Amino acid sequence: MAKKEATAQKETRKFDAEVGKILQLMIHSLYTNKDIFLRELISNSSDASDKLRYLSVTDNSLMTDDHELKITISVDPGKRHLTITDNGIGMNKQDLIDHLGTIARSGTESFLTQLTGDNKKDLQLIGQFGVGFYSSFMVAEEVSVTSRKAGEDKAYIWTSTGNGEFTIEEAKEQAPRGTSITLTLREDALEYLDRFRIKHIISTYSDHIAIPISFIDEEGKSEVLNSASALWTRQKSDISPEQYQEFYHHVAHSPDEPWMILHNKNEGAIEYTNLLFIPSKKPFDLFHPDRKARVKLYVKRVYITDEGVELVPAYMRFLRGIIDSEDLPLNISRETLQHNQMIEKIRKSVVKRVIADLKKRAEKDPASYQEFWDNFGAVLKEGLCEGMESREPLLEVCRFYSALHNKFISLDEYIANRKEGQENIFYLTGDDVEKLKTSPQLEGFITRGIDVLLLTDTVDDFWVNVAHLYKDIEFKSVTRSGIDLDKIAEGTTEDKKEEQKDPASDKELDTLIAFFKTTLQGQISDVRLSGKLTDSPVCLAVNEGAMDIRMERFLIDQKQLASRSQKIMELNPKHPIITSLAHEIASHGSTESSQDVVRVLFDQACIIEGEPITDASAFSKRLSSFIAKAIAA
Numbered sequence: 001m002a003k004k005e006a007t008a009q010k011e012t013r014k015f016d017a018e019v020g021k022i023l024q025l026m027i028h029s030l031y032t033n034k035d036i037f038l039r040e041l042i043s044n045s046s047d048a049s050d051k052l053r054y055l056s057v058t059d060n061s062l063m064t065d066d067h068e069l070k071i072t073i074s075v076d077p078g079k080r081h082l083t084i085t086d087n088g089i090g091m092n093k094q095d096l097i098d099h100l101g102t103i104a105r106s107g108t109e110s111f112l113t114q115l116t117g118d119n120k121k122d123l124q125l126i127g128q129f130g131v132g133f134y135s136s137f138m139v140a141e142e143v144s145v146t147s148r149k150a151g152e153d154k155a156y157i158w159t160s161t162g163n164g165e166f167t168i169e170e171a172k173e174q175a176p177r178g179t180s181i182t183l184t185l186r187e188d189a190l191e192y193l194d195r196f197r198i199k200h201i202i203s204t205y206s207d208h209i210a211i212p213i214s215f216i217d218e219e220g221k222s223e224v225l226n227s228a229s230a231l232w233t234r235q236k237s238d239i240s241p242e243q244y245q246e247f248y249h250h251v252a253h254s255p256d257e258p259w260m261i262l263h264n265k266n267e268g269a270i271e272y273t274n275l276l277f278i279p280s281k282k283p284f285d286l287f288h289p290d291r292k293a294r295v296k297l298y299v300k301r302v303y304i305t306d307e308g309v310e311l312v313p314a315y316m317r318f319l320r321g322i323i324d325s326e327d328l329p330l331n332i333s334r335e336t337l338q339h340n341q342m343i344e345k346i347r348k349s350v351v352k353r354v355i356a357d358l359k360k361r362a363e364k365d366p367a368s369y370q371e372f373w374d375n376f377g378a379v380l381k382e383g384l385c386e387g388m389e390s391r392e393p394l395l396e397v398c399r400f401y402s403a404l405h406n407k408f409i410s411l412d413e414y415i416a417n418r419k420e421g422q423e424n425i426f427y428l429t430g431d432d433v434e435k436l437k438t439s440p441q442l443e444g445f446i447t448r449g450i451d452v453l454l455l456t457d458t459v460d461d462f463w464v465n466v467a468h469l470y471k472d473i474e475f476k477s478v479t480r481s482g483i484d485l486d487k488i489a490e491g492t493t494e495d496k497k498e499e500q501k502d503p504a505s506d507k508e509l510d511t512l513i514a515f516f517k518t519t520l521q522g523q524i525s526d527v528r529l530s531g532k533l534t535d536s537p538v539c540l541a542v543n544e545g546a547m548d549i550r551m552e553r554f555l556i557d558q559k560q561l562a563s564r565s566q567k568i569m570e571l572n573p574k575h576p577i578i579t580s581l582a583h584e585i586a587s588h589g590s591t592e593s594s595q596d597v598v599r600v601l602f603d604q605a606c607i608i609e610g611e612p613i614t615d616a617s618a619f620s621k622r623l624s625s626f627i628a629k630a631i632a633a
Contacts, residue, residue, distance in 0.1 A: 009169050009170070010167050010168070010169040012167050013097070013165060013166055013167075013168065014164060015160075022134050023134055023137055023164075034139050034189065035201050036135055037135040037136050038192070038198070038201050038206075039201070039249070041084045041133070041181060042071060042202070042209060043132065043209075043250055044132065045071045045084060045179070046250075048086055048089045048178070049071070049088035049089075050088075050303035051088065051303075052069070052150055053302055054302065055150070057302070059151075062151050063150070065177060068087075069086075069087060070086070070214065071084065071085070072213075072216055073085075073198060073202075073225075075195075075198075075217075075218075076218075079184070080190065080193070081182050081183070082193060083183075084180070085178065085179070085181075086178045086179055087176060087177050087178035088150075088179065089149065089150050089178075090147045090148050090149040090177055090179055091145075091156075091179060092148075092152055092154070093154075093170075096145065096156055096158045096168055100133065100158055100160075132253070134162075136181070136183055137162040139185055140185055141186050142161045142184040143159070143181065143184075144157060144158070144184075146158075146175055147175075147178070147180070148171075148175045148176065150177050150178075154171075155171035155175035157169050157171050195215055195217065198215060198225070199215065199223075202225040203226070205246050206226055206246070207243060208231040208243060209250070210228065211228060213225050213226045213228070231243060231247050232263065233324075244258070244263075247275070248320065252294070252320035256280045258278060258279060258280065258320075259277075259280040259371070259372055260277070260278040260358075261275075261277055262275070262276040262277070262353065262354065263275045269345070270325075270327060270342065270349065271325070271327055272323055272324060272327070273323070273324045274324075274353075275322050276295065276321035276323075277320045278319060278372065282375050283320075286317070287379075291314040291317055292317060293310065293311065293312045293313075293314060293316070293319065294306065294317065295319055295320070295322065296323070297337070298323070298325070299324070299325050299330050299332070300324070300325075300326060304328075304332070305337070310338075311343065311350070312350055312351070312354075313386065314382065315382035315386070316379075316380070318376045319354070323346060323350065327342055328340070348390075351390055352390070355393045355397055358372075358397045359393075359397050362410070369399075373399045377399060377457070378458075378459055380398065381394075381459045382463075384398075384466070385459070385466055392470065395467065395470050396411070400414070400427075400454070401433055401453065402414070402451055402453065402454075403442055403445070403446060404449065404451040404452070414453065415470075415471065417451060418451075419450055421487065421489075423474070424473065424474050424475070425453065425476065426452045426453065427453040427464065427477060428441055428452055428455065428478045429461055429551075430454070430456055430550065431456060431610075432456060433456055436454045439608065440538075440539045441478045441479055441532065442478065443535050444485045444530075444531065444532035444533060445485065445532065447534050450485065450488060450489060452478055461550055465548075465551065479541055479548060479549055480541060480542060481526075481528055481541035481542060481568045482528070482541075482544065483531060502583070503573075504578070504582035504583065509571075509573055509582055512578070513571070516571070519595050520598065520599070524566050524567060524568065525543075525565070525566040525567065525568055526569070527568070527569045528541075528571070529571055533570065533572035534574075535575075537571070537575040538571055538572065538578075538605045540568065540570070540605045540608075540609050540611065541568045549567065549610075549611065550610070552565060553611070569602060569605065577601070581597055599618075599619075600622050
């Protein structure tokens, strides 16, 4: 914690370095839309009220002195003061230090790493990273916060000019529960003292806030500036696109527009309302290890929690918004929520609805759906690793890159375009689409017009091991040994080319296979002729039912597997290197040179598949030797 200089009544503390950077961004910003500071402060007041309402369900003494939650705005033009007050949960001394003086949250680090130097772009990140309070310094030369925490007697005053430090002291007079923020406005921000300006901002950004926001003039007259009703309780026809968008900004803390809005009331065995949004951009914490969902639970319009309850599964953590249940009791504990059958039913119902709406959007607007898929496809596919119940509906809305068509397609499109007699959905996993396109494993498939799905997300290595079928059609990796493509389709004219001038005989090939096995003994499990290679001499493969090469490598990297398994080496019997080597072995038997050729071919196959070679130095020497002989010839 920052060091302090103390007197009997007041302490002066330094801001954390991260807070200082954010403050400088706010103070020196040239951003034109400074209105957002009021939106952020009101949003914080609303959250404070929600927290108090939730806690008071189990401890009603917290609200004994003031039961009616509200937010008030007042001005003092003579002092250039704009004050925002709420009677929510409030903060004690330590809360003020922790929340306003230091930010030990990963979100702040993410905020700072995403700063671009472009003031407009940078300030759009406000709120998304939980630093909205500091937007006050865009318009204020000094900010003073007086707060008393619910259930406690002492109030404290936090003050700062944003110059690298703040003061904190105990309030001399008794303060009401909640928080009051007073901004001493800059000379160029006096427009925010005008009632009509404030009213416009509230109606634009904060009309959805479910508690009343009142403006109190100098004569003490009060005017409610917002609708003060939960947006999700209104009819869809009564909600404007702008109101939906501002509510999205409120719950998502994100400046983008929602890609999709899901506003539904479910009636029947379970009754709940959902107002959910799919962002148009990736949230900063989408791939945070905790895989936390960001949907808030309400019960009869009372905020309960967004922690410790799986309202939506982790693979739909891109959703933002609320779910309001009519059936859960208000005094339900968070521990009970974790294993509540009603929550389980709500979750299943929401998952079904989201998938159905995604399917409709995909059919109606494929281009827009591709944007969604680019943002959230890797997350959605995590659901394929989970229970069987929603796996096939999920697969329907998944998109995969087609090696044959060079674009993303659905599985239904893949199936519709299958070759007659093709019994599998073929796929290949890897790190990058462009690299996969050059894989020897694809050669025979593409020349025969057989499509292969190229899977490049980390999660792809996992779901293919549990989701074996789609509409009774089996997924199959092209790295499996023994795939007979000639049974599905003949090669193209180009693939056939001319008859080989000097093909290897069956006997020569048998001898060559035995020679490969002897030379590579202890390094491979078997050697077989390939039915899928056309341009490459060899490739590595695995048996049916064995672990994929890439998945095995991942488990070894994670220390979950002790060692690599031996792979199958497949030979292209029509490749010049293989036929020449077959003739050489048949005529002269094993030589040091022929053994070196086999070892180089094996090392090359390992490199292509991303497997380590056992002796890089020996590989380099052999390759250099072949190059020297080729030049000399």
